[in-house]
Amino acid sequence: xxxxxxxxxxxxxxxxxxxxxxxxxxxxxxxxxxxxxxxxxxxxxxxxxxxxxxxxxxxxxxxxxxxxxxxxxxxxxxxxxxxxxxxxxxxxxxxxxxxxxxxxxxxxxxxxxxxxxxxxxxxxxxxxxxxxxxxxxxxxxxxxxxxxxxxxxxxxxxxxxxxxxxxxxxxxxxxxxxxxxxxxxxxxxxxxxxxxxxxxxxxxxxxxxxxxxxxxxxxxxxxxxxxxxxxxxxxxxxxxxxxxxxxxxxxxxxxxxxxxxxxxxxxxxxxxxxxxxxxxxxxxxxxxxxxxxxxx
Amino acid sequence: xxxxxxxxxxxxxxxxxxxxxxxxxxxxxxxxxxxxxxxxxxxxxxxxxxxxxxxxxxxxxxxxxxxxxxxxxxxxxxxxxxxxxxxxxxxxxxxxxxxxxxxxxxxxxxxxxxxxxxxxxxxxxxxxxxxxxxxxxxxxxxxxxxxxxxxxxxxxxxxxxxxxxxxxxxxxxxxxxxxxxxxxxxxxxxxxxxxxxxxxxxxxxxxxxxxxxxxxxxxxxxxxxxxxxxxxxxxxxxxxxxxxxxxxxxxxxxxxxxxxxxxxxxxxxxxxxxxxxxxxxxxxxxxxxxxxxxxxxxxxxxxxxxxxxxxxxxxxxxxxxxxxxxxxxxxxxxxxxxxxxxxxxxxxxxxxxxxxxxxxxxxxxxxxxxxxxxxxxxxxxxxxxxxxxxxxxxxxxxxxxxxxxxxxxxxxxxxxxxxxxxxxxxxxxxxxxxxxxxxxxxxxxxxxxxxxxxxxxxxxxxxxxxxxxxxxxxxxxxxxxxxxxxxxxxxxxxxxxxxxxxxxxxxxxxxxxxxxxxxxxxxxxxxxxxxxxxx
Numbered sequence: 001x002x003x004x005x006x007x008x009x010x011x012x013x014x015x016x017x018x019x020x021x022x023x024x025x026x027x028x029x030x031x032x033x034x035x036x037x038x039x040x041x042x043x044x045x046x047x048x049x050x051x052x053x054x055x056x057x058x059x060x061x062x063x064x065x066x067x068x069x070x071x072x073x074x075x076x077x078x079x080x081x082x083x084x085x086x087x088x089x090x091x092x093x094x095x096x097x098x099x100x101x102x103x104x105x106x107x108x109x110x111x112x113x114x115x116x117x118x119x120x121x122x123x124x125x126x127x128x129x130x131x132x133x134x135x136x137x138x139x140x141x142x143x144x145x146x147x148x149x150x151x152x153x154x155x156x157x158x159x160x161x162x163x164x165x166x167x168x169x170x171x172x173x174x175x176x177x178x179x180x181x182x183x184x185x186x187x188x189x190x191x192x193x194x195x196x197x198x199x200x201x202x203x204x205x206x207x208x209x210x211x212x213x214x215x216x217x218x219x220x221x222x223x224x225x226x227x228x229x230x231x232x233x234x235x236x237x238x239x240x241x242x243x244x245x246x247x248x249x250x251x252x253x254x255x256x257x258x259x260x261x262x263x264x265x266x267x268x269x270x271x272x273x274x275x276x277x278x279x280x281x282x283x284x285x286x287x288x289x290x291x292x293x294x295x296x
Numbered sequence: 297x298x299x300x301x302x303x304x305x306x307x308x309x310x311x312x313x314x315x316x317x318x319x320x321x322x323x324x325x326x327x328x329x330x331x332x333x334x335x336x337x338x339x340x341x342x343x344x345x346x347x348x349x350x351x352x353x354x355x356x357x358x359x360x361x362x363x364x365x366x367x368x369x370x371x372x373x374x375x376x377x378x379x380x381x382x383x384x385x386x387x388x389x390x391x392x393x394x395x396x397x398x399x400x401x402x403x404x405x406x407x408x409x410x411x412x413x414x415x416x417x418x419x420x421x422x423x424x425x426x427x428x429x430x431x432x433x434x435x436x437x438x439x440x441x442x443x444x445x446x447x448x449x450x451x452x453x454x455x456x457x458x459x460x461x462x463x464x465x466x467x468x469x470x471x472x473x474x475x476x477x478x479x480x481x482x483x484x485x486x487x488x489x490x491x492x493x494x495x496x497x498x499x500x501x502x503x504x505x506x507x508x509x510x511x512x513x514x515x516x517x518x519x520x521x522x523x524x525x526x527x528x529x530x531x532x533x534x535x536x537x538x539x540x541x542x543x544x545x546x547x548x549x550x551x552x553x554x555x556x557x558x559x560x561x562x563x564x565x566x567x568x569x570x571x572x573x574x575x576x577x578x579x580x581x582x583x584x585x586x587x588x589x590x591x592x593x594x595x596x597x598x599x600x601x602x603x604x605x606x607x608x609x610x611x612x613x614x615x616x617x618x619x620x621x622x623x624x625x626x627x628x629x630x631x632x633x634x635x636x637x638x639x640x641x642x643x644x645x646x647x648x649x650x651x652x653x654x655x656x657x658x659x660x661x662x663x664x665x666x667x668x669x670x671x672x673x674x675x676x677x678x679x680x681x682x683x684x685x686x687x688x689x690x691x692x693x694x695x696x697x698x699x700x701x702x703x704x705x706x707x708x709x710x711x712x713x714x715x716x717x718x719x720x721x722x723x724x725x726x727x728x729x730x731x732x733x734x735x736x737x738x739x740x741x742x743x744x745x746x747x748x749x750x751x752x753x754x755x756x757x758x759x760x761x762x763x764x765x766x767x768x769x770x771x772x773x774x775x776x777x778x779x780x781x782x783x784x785x786x787x788x789x790x791x792x793x794x795x796x797x798x799x800x801x802x803x804x805x806x807x808x809x810x811x812x813x814x815x816x817x818x819x820x821x822x823x824x825x826x827x828x829x830x831x
Contacts, residue, residue: 009629012729016624017632023621024639027697031642033665034654102371109367121372128379130751130820134760134787135809136382138389138794138802143382146342150330168378170371199363228647230761235795246649250765253656260657271650278645279638 038062038264058265078259079248080241081266088245088270091159091233092226095166099222100215103170107177108203112189122175129171134231140165141235157238165236166226173218180214181207220281227274245270320358324350338403341388345381349373383813389806390582396800398554398573405574406538406549409556412523414542415512419519421445423511424483425452425492433492435470435501436478437509437517445472445503446479452495467500474504489514551576575803582807591777596789596808598773603785606691607756611749613696618703623737625704626711637708644701652765655694684782687767691783695762699752706748707741714740747826754819758812763788778804786812 039054057067061077068074109115110122133140141156144165148155155161189202197205208215230246237243249270252263327350334343356362356369400408421437428434428449435447447470489496493514501509501517512518523541527533537548537559546559547570554576555569585592624630625637643651658666659680667677680690718736727735763769769781769788778799779792786808794805 013630016627016630020621020624020636024636027643028639030651030654030658030697031646033658037657037665102374105367106371109364113364113367115364115368121368125375126824127817127820128375128383130754130823131379131383131813131816132755132758132760132787133378133382134758134791135812135816136386137791138806138809139382139385140378141795142385142389142394142802143342143377146334146339150334164374165378167374171375171379174371224647228649230649230765231791234764246647249649249653253653258660258663260660260663263653263657267650267654271646274647275642275645279641282641282645 034264035268037261038268040261040264042261058261059269061262062265062269078257078262079251079266081245081248081270083241084243084245084248085270087159087242088227091163091166091244092223095163095226096219096222098163098167099170099173100219102167103173103177103218104208104211104215105203106170106174107181108207110174111178111181112186112203112207113199125171125174129169133165133168137231137235140232144236156236157242159242162233162236162244165232166222166229169222169225173222176218177211177214180211184210217281220277224274224278317358320354324354336403338401341385345377349377386806387810387813389802390810391577391579392575392803393554393573393578393581394575394802394806395804397571398575400572400574402549402574402576405556405572408572409524409538409547409570410522410526413508413510413520414523415510416519416521419507420512421509421517422515423517424515425489426479426481426483433484434479435472435499436483437472437501437503438478444475444478446475447472447501452492452499454491454495468495468498469500469502471502472504486514549574552578554578578803582803583811585804586807586811589777591775592804595773595776595778595780598782599780599784599786599789602688602782603757606688606695606759606785607753609692610695610699610756610759611753613692614699614703614752615745615749617696617700619707619738619741620733621700622704622707622711623733626708640704641701643697644705648698648761649765651698652694652762655690655697656766659690681767682771684771687771687783691762691766694766695756695759698762699756702752706745710741710744711737747823750819750823750826754816757785757816757819758787759785760787760791764791 038058039056041053041055041057060067061075062081064077064080064082066074066076110118144156144161147161148157152158153160154164184207189197189206192202192206193199227244228246229244233244234247237247240248249263249267252259252266327346331343331347331350334346353369353373356365421439423435423437426434426436431453432449432451434449437445439445450468450470452468484492496511499511503509507519508521509517510520521541524538524547525541526535527537527539527546529535537546538556539546547556548559548565549555550557550565550569553569553573555571555573557565557569558567560566586596587593621640625633625640627633630636658664661667661677661679661681664680667680671677678686680686714737719732722732722736763783763785767781767783769779769784769792771782773780773782778789778801779796780789781792784792790805790808790812793808794800794802
């Protein structure tokens with residue numbers, strides 16, 4: 001429909017731009033505010049969007065350096081943010097790797113092999129993943145306090161225990177990977193099996209190399225889920241040095257000791273990398289995020 | 297050539313074959329030991345679950361027939377441990393009185409009572425320690441009569457206070473023998489004794505006459521005896537009744553309350569429960585409390601109502617904003633669509649735990665930037681965290697901010713699928729874009745969106761992180777028996793009952809969680825039905 005744009009279309013476009021910019025201003029305001037606050041002097045002072053006398057003190061504290069205030073006192077960093085970030089990244093990377101490994105092998109069996117209870121298990125997985133872990137926190141706590149008694153390295157207040165707990169959430173990933181496997185032609189594997197390859201070899205040497213894209217998507221999804229997970233981590237971890245970022249961050253806004261400026265710096269520092277990972281990966285992720293709901 | 301490789305392979309598989317059986321056998325033995333240990337401790341449920349898991353695992357990896365199941369076992373087993381079992385266990389707890397005061401199993405509570413001791417008056421011994429190498433000491437006791445006893449060197453190590461998990465406090469058994477003269481060296485100074493005090497409290501000294509002594513003061517040991525003993529069956533004991541050796545009172549476990557209680561002469565329970573309690577089945581009591589006890593039922597219904605309102609409004613708001621933005625961004629003629637799209641997704645890309653905390657700071661009544669703006673423009677400073685209505689409004693604002701990009705992404709995908717000729721046809725009929733939106737776009741979107749909207753409703757129904765990080769459920773409901781707030785959702789309410797304050801009523805929390813399971817289950821079933829119809 002090639003035609004000259006009428007006046008009304010031009011007005012409509014202008015209105016759309018105006019609306020979008022107004023809306024964006026509202027939406028982005030909190031994020032810009034935090035960046036400004038992280039450079040503002042003090043933890044209470046209220047000021048303008050662009051700080052009048054910017055300071056790097058909050059950033060120094062966030063990076064684990066001590067600062068010296070006007071009175072000459074040395075102020076140590078209030079919380080080990082970098083350590084928390086490292087804990088989060090460690091837990092998220094290891095659990096994402098294990099989740100990819102577990103869900104790929106599962107998905108392979110569901111997509112290619114025939115066995116008893118296959119469709120029942122698939123359906124059960126779909127139903128059970130609807131119940132969030134947060135509903136069973138009491139059971140999680142009881143379960144892990146028992147594990148602590150018999151095998152402390154995997155119990156309460158340990159990172160391996162937390163990673164172990166995160167491995168429960170693979171149902172959706174199994175479905176995603178299974179869907180992808182089913183789009184790959186079977187004939188390659190079948191001919192390899194005819195030549196004497198075992199199912200494991202067919203899976204490991206033929207199917208896996210073809211599935212790298214979906215494995216990357218699942219890895220990033222699992223990584224982001226783990227790094228932003230709050231409820232389970234908040235009941236399993238206790239020591240300040242063991243907390244993940246998601247659990248630790250809230251201590252900055254304790255009403256008794258309100259560290260708004262320090263929080264802003266820590267939030268920008270730790271939130272930025274995660275946000276960037278998400279934005280870079282979003283084109284692939286969007287498919288994976290919606291697939292779980294749409295496909296059945 | 298082929299033959300040799302075959303032979304080598306044969307040898308290899310036979311060796312790995314043996315290795316596999318040895319490893320499996322070892323795993324079986326170790327786990328059998330662990331299961332037995334759990335069973336003895338009274339942890340029947342955990343022992344059973346563990347046994348089933350290990351047995352299935354061993355079968356799957358041992359039997360040739362279960363080859364295919366080896367691929368799914370690890371994944372399915374973790375799902376079983378961390379999704380199915382916690383669900384089932386939560387329902388189980390809902391029928392018990394498991395709580396901070398009744399946290400032990402019966403076996404452990406009994407063991408606790410039986411390990412209690414009391415001091416026998418008049419049998420005091422002065423003690424001193426003599427250094428015997430690094431962290432090793434000899435314990436010397438002197439009776440009032442002048443009798444002296446001494447031990448071999450024993451290691452007494454002050455535990456590292458920061459050690460995780462805390463060092464075990466098992467009793468340290470020390471045997472003493474009689475001597476005539478004290479050792480030929482100065483005893484440890486009081487300062488050292490103070491340092492070792494913590495360890496010394498775990499020491500049980502055995503004299504040659506078989507009496508047990510424990511530390512009773514900074515310089516003294518005293519004879520102790522178990523406080524409770526099982527009533528012998530000759531005196532009518534059934535193995536459950538314990539006798540207090542000091543007062544001769546009888547106590548027995550009350551299996552309805554989960555406490556040991558005193559028995560009167562007729563063998564009936566009297567008096568309050570003796571801590572620590574143990575967990576027992578209480579039937580539907582927790583559910584009845586939720587449904588009938590005014591102190592629990594009132595807040596529960598209020599919170600339930602708010603949870604429904606919150607989830608419904610969150611879906612409506614995010615959907616409304618999401619569809620409008622998606623239609624705008626999908627508009628081919630609009631310049632800079634890519635940039636708009638990227639910026640509009642930003643709230644979704646920032647980790648929720650960070651943006652929620654950012655809003656907590658921005659909405660702060662005195663130091664928050666939002667109130668700063670409002671007071672400059674309108675001269676008002678609303679108490680976002682103190683007024684129930686404002687706090688709820690704030691939750692909805694923040695949740696819409698967090699949630700609209702998801703709806704936008706979903707709608708953008710679905711909009712692409714709407715054929716353009718539909719709009720062209722309606723343009724012929726002289727329709728405008730607003731009518732197009734309501735008569736073409738929205739009706740076509742709704743069908744594939746419905747299951748996703750239900751999922752979104754279920755998600756917001758259980759939106760724990762938002763409430764916990766933003767308001768923690770506050771402001772509190774006045775007159776509630778349990779910790780309950782006006783902005784609490786059912787999930788945060790159960791969390792607070794279970795983990796906040798001194799009550800820690802896991803049983804009640806699990807009963808409410810079970811009710812939520814039922815509701816989420818219904819939503820899940822509806823959703824699966826809808827998706828079936830869709831296909």
